[in-house]
Amino acid sequence: MSAHPEFVIVGQGLAGTALAWQLLRRGRKVLVVDRESGGCSRLAAGLITPITGKRVAKSWRWDELRPAAEAFYREIETRTRTAFFHPREAIRLFATANERSRYSGPGGEVAVRDDWFNAAFGGFVMPEAARLDVSCYLEASRAHFRAVGAFRTADLDPKQIEPNTSAVRIPQLDAEAQTLVFCRGFAPDGDPWFGAIPFRAAKGEFLTVRVPGLAEERVTHRGVWLAPLGDEVFRAGATYSWHQLDGVPTAAGRTELEARLRELLKLPFEVIEHRAAVRPIIGGSVPVLGRHPDCPRVAFFNGLGSKGSLLSPFFANQFAAHLCDGGEIDPEVDVRTFLNRVSSRHNPE
Ligand SMILES: Cc1cc2nc3c(=O)[nH]c(=O)nc-3n(C[C@H](O)[C@H](O)[C@H](O)COP(=O)(O)OP(=O)(O)OC[C@H]3O[C@@H](n4cnc5c(N)ncnc54)[C@H](O)[C@@H]3O)c2cc1C
Secondary structure: OOEOOOEEEEOOOHHHHHHHHHHHOOOOOEEEEEOOOOOOHHHOOOEEOOEEOOOOEEOOOHHHHHHHHHHHHHHHHHHHOOOOEEEOOEEEEOOOHHHHHHOOOOOOOOOOOOOOEOOOOOEEEEOOOEEEOHHHHHHHHHHHHHHOOOEEEOOOOHHHOEEOOOOEEEHHHOEEEOEEEEOOOOOOOOOOOOOOOOEOOEEEEEEEEEOOOOOOOOOEEOOOEEEEEEOOEEEEEOOOEOOOOOOOOOHHHHHHHHHHHHHHEOOOOEEEEEEEEEEOOEOOOOOEEEEOOOOOOEEEEEOOOOOHHHHHHHHHHHHHHHHHHOOOOOHHHEHHHHHHHHHHHHOOO
């Protein structure tokens, strides 16, 4: 028997999961499909951090994104009866005097154990930081989607879908939907509608390390972040590389992370695991969403870059309001802005 969901979502990473929830809470009939292999969400550390990078700058639209993320994850925690959102202060240590001079925010000096960390230039505490247990959130969501008949495992070939003016036929699923949304993260094979939007994807590698004697419970940032997993085990990351965009860890990545960890830590550590994934970065590192202007039955939600945990709830909500009720999409994240840029590059006046 063929299925007739209103929305088919291709991809159950952070983008597809948040969008599915935002549509379901509006009472819409949704089918999420995922091939259940790869994707970078499963490897994401889930850090939600107000001040990041060498510029020590506040994260883009932090003041509206952070409360939206907390409200959303709390609601899904209640619906799935699972705990995965953990507000917890984080520490930023300055790596140089120059970096310290660039910081003008609140916080003052931070108290850290100076037999654990290299904190010669001081630092500050970030009370609004949080951590999403991404795997737990995705698993709990998938279990719920399955339970309500809204999930299927499939590797969907984008070239085999057939949109027309009133619907999208998906023979591979024996389904017909009103709209199909690609939430595929970094997908170098592209699709016939949005494949021209160029990724600036960045490979990220991270380590799992054991640090005997280290009992810091907060995430610590200083050129690298170190996130506690319990029992003196920590996750440390992450590199940025624009080459060899695959999930294969490299010797160079490990060397870089180990060097940065030695700058942060005064304690010896042992590497337990080394992994890699590719961040779906587009344009200026902002999300990209919307229906295709010439083929509105297909749509796109991508570009979550390094901050999928923070960005996905707010923009999935905005996108769901657009898909269901024609709500506005912010021009800076509207997929039409990106498609126009591509076509003006190909057809200069
Ligand atoms: C090392 C590293 C650390 C990170 N740490 C953080 C962090 O601390 N905090 C944070 O917020 N973000 C972090 N990120 C970024 C975060 O991982 C991304 O922003 C986010 O995961 C992107 O989600 P997505 O849903 O767009 O893509 P993905 O997670 O890649 O999801 C895409 C999904 O689509 C599926 N798919 C693709 N094609 C098909 C198809 N044809 N048919 C069926 N299914 C398909 C895939 O299986 C996958 O499940 C990190 C990333 C990396 C690499």
